Amino acid sequence: MKSTRRGRASSALRAAIALPLAGTLLLSACAGGDDEGDGDGPIKVGVVAALTGIAAPYGVQSLNSFKLAVDDINEAGGIDGRDLEVVALDNRSKPEEVPALMRRLVGEDVNIILGASSTPLTVTGAQAADQLKVPLLVPMEAGDVIIGEGRSHVFKLAPSVLADQGWSAQGVRAVMKGSQDAGDPIKTAFLINASTGAFPEAGQAWTGTLEKEFPDVELIDTITFDEASTSDFGPLVAKAKAANPDLLIFGGNPQSAFQFYPALQDSGWQPKATLGSLGGNTNAQFISSVGAEAADGDVAGNYWTAELKPGDDAKQTPQGFVEDYKEAYDGQSPDGVGAYYYSAAAVVAEALRNADDVDDKESLTKALRDVDISGINGDDNGLYIVSHGVDFDEQGFNAAAVGLVTQIQDGKYVPVFPDDVANAKIIYPKR
The missing domain is CATH 3.40.50.2300 (Response regulator)
Structure with a gap:
């Protein structure tokens, strides 16, 4: 209190x-x-x-x-x-x-x-x-x-990671709704995902929701990586950049996310939307660690935010x-x-x-x-x-339990989905 x-x-x-x-x-x-x-x-x-x-x-x-x-x-x-x-x-x-x-x-x-x-x-x-x-x-x-x-x-x-109302499925729905509301529906997606912890389940939920609810979206590729042995994320970013998807989905713990997002920023390329679920991009130190510019606009299935009413x-x-x-x-x-x-x-x-x-x-x-x-x-x-x-x-x-989705807007994790807890709309494409 x-x-x-x-x-x-x-x-x-x-x-x-x-x-x-x-x-x-x-x-x-x-x-x-x-x-x-x-x-x-x-x-x-x-x-x-x-x-x-x-x-x-x-x-x-x-x-x-x-x-x-x-x-x-x-x-x-x-x-x-x-x-x-x-x-x-x-x-x-x-x-x-x-x-x-x-x-x-x-x-x-x-x-x-x-x-x-x-x-x-x-x-x-x-x-x-x-x-x-x-x-x-x-x-x-x-x-x-x-x-x-x-x-x-x-x-x-x-929430259950694999559940219909879990963080990953909700994140896909949120970013798809944001693109549709903007009059520019997402057409392609690319997934880079850690191979351990809850991330394989998150990957199943991301891909399953796209296939079931948004079959017109092409999932260009799915790449998994070992967090224990991966320290250079430049090659992974390069593969995503070459594919040039509208939506880039990334799943990883803080030690990975804190390196991946700066590598994405340094590549000189940005997709129209980035999406994660728990892990590094919702960690309290994420924005300060990767920098406001690299973090801005990122959408995530998130445990929670202080911006909740x-x-x-x-x-x-x-x-x-x-x-x-x-x-x-x-x-x-x-x-x-x-x-x-x-x-x-x-x-x-x-x-x-x-x-x-x-x-x-x-x-x-x-x-x-x-x-x-x-x-x-x-x-x-x-x-x-x-x-x-x-x-x-x-x-x-x-x-x-229903998964909360936030977007980083002006340095804050703003609730954007579901509608009953949202304080703002998703900004799409990323600024």
Whole structure:
């Protein structure tokens, strides 16, 4: 909540959250913890996050944001007078370490867990959650493979990458609508996509939506690349430039996007539209890293933006979250990764408030499945700040999740699709 609190964790503790740590972090605003586990002390909530390794840019922001929301919930009275206490473990960006960390949390009387910072990390976490029969809330980790054919104890808050209303499909619809509204419909497209993580699924959704809904658009070529071994994006840009498509689709994490877009700028060629989905071009550091000119006009299926309009019952706003995060973490800016983890705390609070027994894993699993949030700020605390609601289906997917699409306009991620959350129209072609 917009910086009305001063009882927030100390600067030393905030620094500890962001440090590379392996082991338990007890991050609590509680006055006393001697009563833990007896129904009167703090309620432990586990977070398995990548605080070190390749996924650390996601994991550190995730934990920081979740902790901010827990502070807000505790300052509002907690859950029936009980504070929440965060118990966090570093998975070191290694999928094989996640199951053991989850077992450790369960052994420390943690009955609900969030994580685990990326799709590969969370896949092993989801398998462990079903085996341990502990509810795992997956706030922003994108791949559908996390749920697969369905999970008994895993709940995916963000849209499904492969879903009809997911980020990739929505991005295609948004940019096609923008070109049609401009009287210059896109006729050709070119896809450059990372070969790992959620990007293969994103590629399926991009190409599938084009083929099904826009069959007149020619997909000239699809190129995949290995992020671990690709450092020079000039050759990939050259291939796209030679094809000269109207629409260039790029999928890659920050380490790739931060190099690809400058390479595109340096090529002296620009397509009429560029499109991405999550990953690097929605990262909080993207615009400053690639430069305003290279970033301007880029369209993306996006987790979130601070430009979203808050709900009528807001106790926290998207812009307020950004300001609170910057105040707490030395001026750093969060992005949609953090917004989903902040909102996930609101989902956890709803489940805890409605559970028959907050100290029982099966009771919490049922309560989490029954969470119903209508949209932004639709939770009891008014802290849920993403653009869609919550309604988990029997498989564990969020049936209310709809992908948000933004365009970078004048240095801001402006919501442009779907219409019910749009603040502006897509600028097409790119300026």
